Amino acid sequence: MRMSPPALPRRAAAEFIGTAALVAVIVGSGIRADSLSQDIGVRLLANAAASALGLGLLIALIGPLSGAHFNPVVTLSEWWSRRDESDESDEGKGREVLAYIGAQLAGAVTGALLAEAMFGRAPGAWATEPRSALHLLLGEAVATAGLVLVVQGLRRIGRPGLAPVAVAGYIGAAIWFTSSGSFANPAATLGRAFSDSFTGIAPGSVPSYAAAQLLGMLLGMVLAGVLYGTRGPSGEPKSPDPRRTG
Template identity: 45%
Template sequence: MTVLARRAAAEFIGTAFLVMAVVGSGVMASRLSPDDAGLQLLQNSLATGAALVALIVALQPVSASFNPVVTLVERALVMIDTGTAATLIVGQVLGGLAGTVAANLMFGLDAVSWSTHQRTGPSLWLAEVIATVGLLLVIFGTVRSGRADRVAFAVGGYITAAYWFTSSTSFANPAVTIARTVTDTFAGIAPPSAPAFILAQLLGGALGYFLVRFLYPSIASSAVATADRKVFS
């Protein structure tokens, strides 16, 4: 198996398990705490953050972006080529959909059930821009400052917190957004709401890219180059 195939497989598997954590914990939370939305969100956010830490630690030696925006920023930073970026993004989107189907089936639901959970409005779109910018700063700031071994904990902690400080509960990921359209559960998002979320995430990605370039300019240091390769190779 080629290196690219292994990376695509890692992105597929990692994104699938991430979405299983998001959707599955959402279903479990709504069943265990049906009358307490705050407790549901706490359960959902803790499970997602913990899963992210574990998945990044496990798959980081192969590939552990799990997010098309992160992959696009890698491409913009010339860390990967266009063909690699496209392949990894396909793996992420398909993995996310597979994760939703698996979560639905685990909880006795239809494999695919279009969400009716409308999430729309300027406040939510702004939240997605901010959540995505913050995620990119956490990822690339940690890596480009030579602390790649801590990125899993930084990302897991940030996403757990962002569930609470953003009105959108911090999707910050187009692959996860697409995947959450096919589950009519606590974590779902109605298909008509998804495009605006994705556009907001892409805008956040562009802003995040420029901030990363400004705060962490390219440095011809072996430490930064090695850290980049460890996380994104």
């Protein structure tokens, strides 16, 4: 018997806590890496490993509660792809999307400030690393498109249980193979503006990164549509909605 999902406030709380923990891992590992080595390769390796491991554990832990989005891009793409699969009203779906994204944004800022405080740094210092070059924005769009494709692909082939390994593995790899460092998350991007460290991004670069991420989301959804079409998790075409017959 399928259990009903937790109430929306509880799911939003899960998104807040999960996003805060994720950004604390990303920023905290970056601060730690800064203090241990001046070698950029060593710092990137340490940050990528910690970020991937932390993300995988958080998805496994919080996924059963809220779906473990931790990312407005994931929330928006999931909402769009599932818009005809639920009996919930459009108003209810919209309320969920807003609650999730609000929780993610607040959680990301909280996580960054927590990481700063844990390392004895004054919380609230703006990042100074500019990341607005065109090639970085291209890398960020590619990173986000890949993330959306992984998430959508796992659901379309009926393997969402692989998300902790697959999503974490993809992000760990994308930190290395994209020029942008694979933020791939507008909420985390905002949070990282509050940390002047290895993982930081200057506030002035946040809007362009977010725009690249939204573009990447659209590209990822197009790619998922090309690869999987309208087939459901079982591999069979979706049945017509009986409410639309007659």
